[in-house]
Amino acid sequence: MQADVEELSVGFNLNIPPPYRLKAGKYRGFTTFRIGPGGDFDFGNDVSNLSGDSLTVNFELDVQHAFMFEFPPGSDRAVLxxxxxxxxxxxxxxxxxxxxRDLPFRVWSTGPFKVYKLCQHDMGAHCAISSDEGEQVAVEVAMSLPAGIxxxxxxxxxxxxxxxxxxxxQFEAAMPTLNRPGxxxxxxxxxxxQAMLKHPGSNYAGQVTVVFDAEL
Known part of the structure; x- marks a missing residue:
């Protein structure tokens, strides 16, 4: 008995972590199957006209995350x-x-990201605000995020x-987070x-930049 095989299909199921736990980027890999007697694809001893004795399949996974922080108008100024x-x-x-002052925002995130601050006036681990006379006091900068992060x-x-x-x-996604408050x-x-109150009428100011970085 003779049979002709003209077409063969192979399906794959990739066993990967949840995509929201992966860094954004392209992931590549490959696997090689042996063809012939005793191989991964064994069509019998009398099979002929095979194009080769192995098949290499290349995989590419492109992970792209939603990542956005939305602040209401006026959030560039925080009056303490x-x-x-x-x-x-x-x-x-x-x-x-x-x-x-607490500044609210909305966050969309489906993957890991990093956060840090930059200070116009540094004071140890803190940023500082400075008076017109050069007096400085430390400002603690903290963040709260929704439960999915x-x-x-x-x-x-x-x-x-x-x-x-x-x-x-570094922050990780416990689940996709879409339009949630922070x-x-x-x-x-x-x-x-107390130190500031010793200088009534003084104006204290300084810039703090909070950086949300998805480029890990």
Missing amino acids: EPRNGWQAWLAGGKAPQRIY QHRGQAVERLQLPTGRFAAL QLHFEVGRNDV
């Missing part, structure tokens, strides 16, 4: 104030324990951001607030 403003202190009340397997809640690219924190937190603590 006590809770409920300055009126209580101006009316003779207690000095504020802290001054702060984690840092070292933990939820991200008021996590302080490091300064500089080489100290950047916050940046800026705060001057009690001791520094």
Whole structure:
């Protein structure tokens, strides 16, 4: 009995981690099958006219992630104030324990990314704001993210951001995150607030740049 094989199809099922846990980029690989008696494809001893004794299949996986942080208008300026403003202190009340501002944003992310900050005025691990007279106080910069994004397997809640690219924190996707809320937190603590109050009428200012980097 003679049979002619004119066409043969092979299907593949790639066993890979969830794509949202992979870095963006192209992943390549290959596998080689042996053809002939005792091989991966064995058509019998009397098969002839084979084009070769092996078949190499090349694979390419292109991973592209959604990655966007959206801030409302006016988020380029964060005015630090006590809770409920300055009126209580101006009316003779207690000095504020802290001054702060929380900036909300929306995030779309389906893969890992890094975050770090850059400071106009550096003060150790912190950024600083400076008065017209050159007095400086530290500003803590922290971030909260939705539950679908984690840092070292933990939820991200008021996590302080490091300064500089080489100290950047890496965040992983526990699940795809689409249009979920997060916050940046800026705060001057009690001791520094006390120092600021010794210079009434002074204006403190400084620039803080928060970098969201998907190019891992």
